Amino acid sequence: MRMSELFSRTLREAPNGADCKGYEYLLRAGFIKQLAAGVFDLLPMGLRSIRKVEAIVRDEMEKIGAQEVLMPLVNPGDIWKETGRFYSIDREMSRFKDRNDRDMVLAMTHEEAATDMARAEVDSYKRLPQLFFQIQTKWRDDPRPRAGLIRVREFTMKDSYSFDKDQEGLEKVYKAHYDAYFRIFHRCGLPVVAVGSDSGMMGGKVAHEYMYLAPIGEDTIITCDKCGYTANRQVARFTKKCHQEEMKKIEKVSTPDAKTIDDLCSYLKIKPEMTAKSLFMIGAFINDRNGKEEDKLIIGVIRGDMDIEENKLQNACKANSLRPAREEEIVANGVIPGFGSPIGASKNVVVVVDDSVSGSSNLVAGANESGFHYLNTNFGRDYDGIVADIASAATGYACPECGAPLTCSKGVEVGNIFQLGVRYSEAMGCYFQDEQGVRKPVIMGSYGIGIGRLLACLAEEYNDDNGLALPVSVAPYQVQLVSLVKDEAIAEKMYSDLQNAGIEVLFDDRKESPGVKFSDADLIGLPVRLTLGNRSLKEGKVEMKLRSNLNETNMLDISDLVSEVKDCISKLQKPLS
């Protein structure tokens, strides 16, 4: 490609709102352009990179036996009603009516469509297992898109769906994805870690996320450096020490103005782990009788030295969604904020108690009376509720596997894999007959990779003060040919020789000053740079540099150019294969 003919131009200044470097350079180098909040144009350079990522993904998916399909972005609302997600997913899913007043949705994922395809094809164990994938647009009306391509509303995703006759088959295809994903990220050059994760709206039990660890990440990853335990904070476990002793008699004490755990502890001269604190949320629950959604107050009870992980709380009480409770909603259930606890609260509330509280004795808790707390409260004797792990892991807490201190880091989720089980197949009637003629639901898995987000992470990982430096496997072109000489014929010949040898070249043939050309070459950051200038040309040579190390120059004989460049590209490619 000739830069004189290239559609996009480089920008000298970053457009407003480019808050991280990777995003800024993608904009400035002319890879992408924002059209609306969380909606982006892919310009020619950006699309070339995306196509390379897709090719790697496609190759690895085909290697594990996945067949490519394409399911529509627009789905009939009916299949989403079959699984209930038409109702359980809030405004993040966009809906519209067609001309005949039928409910339609813009698919934010394709479990329903995939299950629909499978139920038509799969009737016998002989037709299983099946695995297919697609690379397709998703629409999720995120309330707050940000950070360029990291968090967008419209995006391309590779998603695959597996169908098995038993758990063993699911685990096999799950493992195949687990490994294939590492190969995909490796070939793209993105360092990732796989962490145990929550299955969220997807349902199912076992799930992993692939995290690119970086400060721009919005997920918190809990890691044990000693034994390698890693998990998303949403599900991360840790070992809790509980203090048990004989139950003492409950006793009400005056604690004026002690509305926080800190106040309470200094007033009573006790440690936070001797208290139980309560968090009040409103959860939306589906009523089993009439299928309608109704709000209930949830009291999450945790020991004073820890915090509640809302995701764990939501899972423990099986609420559809959670939000913080307003003061009047708390009071309406007989609870006094600041002095609140489940003791004496209305029977309508859902009480979820962390196992640190149920396992500890004689904790101080609110008396639901302004200015009073109870001493020596005990779960089971003084109040009841669901017992679960609802505590949020934090730096320094003990690893659940080995006891070493845990650390926190930030990460971006670039891929995920879920063992779905029978959630969708049962709901949508995707059944098969086994060897004994018994009708069973197909066991499913689903597996995603955010293609654009992957590129955004690569841009974040591979840049310096002057621009991008994408790995050769995903860079839009392999070589940037910078011509500084007046004699066009020689540069033209180099350009066509390289192209004829199958090398992808971006040829800067513009009538620009050397400074402009070098700066743009840095910004776009193609892995190999060839500079043709009078200095070297006199000796029949051309300069070759790597974007990753601009300080080192190789002088090549023009006669050896093609073979040298090919050699260099394959050297760069080697660690990525």
Add this chain to the structure above:
RNA sequence: CGGGUAGUAGCGCAGGGGCUAGCGCACUUGGUUCGGGACCAAGGGGUCGGUGGUUCAAAUCCACUCUGCCCGACCA
């Protein structure tokens, strides 16, 4: 959905009741320059986000609204 902030040329910004709306980059033409974002000269490009109002007069003041960005809520 709350809180903040902004919308003036392709991009980055200035102007803040008054006569022809400005600057840098980018763009066009001519010339000089030519290994790290060159220089000179001459040009082109604007419904000042939109609607309504106040006023002799609105980019400027007021109201409403749309859109972007940041923080939070939210997020497979």
